[in-house]
Amino acid sequence: MATELAAEIRVELSVNGEPVHAVVPVRRLLADFLRDDLGLTGTHVGCEQGVCGACTVDLDGAPVRSCIVLAVQADGASVRTVEGLARDGVLSQMQAAFKEHHALQCGFCTPGFLMTLSTVDPADYPGAEGIREALSGNLCRCTGYGGIIAAVESVWGESP
Numbered sequence: 200m201a202t203e204l205a206a207e208i209r210v211e212l213s214v215n216g217e218p219v220h221a222v223v224p225v226r227r228l229l230a231d232f233l234r235d236d237l238g239l240t241g242t243h244v245g246c247e248q249g250v251c252g253a254c255t256v257d258l259d260g261a262p263v264r265s266c267i268v269l270a271v272q273a274d275g276a277s278v279r280t281v282e283g284l285a286r287d288g289v290l291s292q293m294q295a296a297f298k299e300h301h302a303l304q305c306g307f308c309t310p311g312f313l314m315t316l317s318t319v320d321p322a323d324y325p326g327a328e329g330i331r332e333a334l335s336g337n338l339c340r341c342t343g344y345g346g347i348i349a350a351v352e353s354v355w356g357e358s359p
């Protein structure tokens with residue numbers, strides 16, 4: 200006898216430090232859950248196939264592409280989005296560096312860059328080449344990357 204699969208599942212997780220309880224369709228993508236169900240529209244959706252990195256969020260300390268992760272896979276996890284970076288209206292150090300170094304133009308890619316950077320240990324990516332490698336999974340169509348690299352260097356203390 201075939202087993203009937205549940206169409207919806209209850210999930211409990213933490214999002215930006217706040218507990219979230221929800222019933223989600225099993226096929227709901229994490230990006231859609233964050234944006235449409237929780238109203239956290241800072242997570243952007245570009246390619247929808249895991250290539251551009253715009254949808255990157257922090258899932259238990261690791262950067263994941265929320266356009267190819269199911270919401271049910273975040274059950275029991277701690278998720279952080281770009282909305283969770285600033286504290287009491289004060290930008291994180293990296294956000295402030297992006298602002299100072301003009302590391303964004305349209306800003307569509309920016310949340311993904313910031314969330315990738317928030318999960319990366321600079322010690323694993325030394326030097327200017329290391330920064331480029333750390334960011335190689337995030338695409339930007341506007342800046343030419345110069346301002347982004349400069350912003351990261353200013354925080355990580357690396358010179359070109």
Ligand code: FES
Binds near residue numbers: 244250251255
């Ligand atoms: Fe997820 Fe491009 S929208 S990687």
Ligand code: FES
Binds near residue numbers: 339341
């Ligand atoms: Fe426009 Fe990066 S600032 S895509």
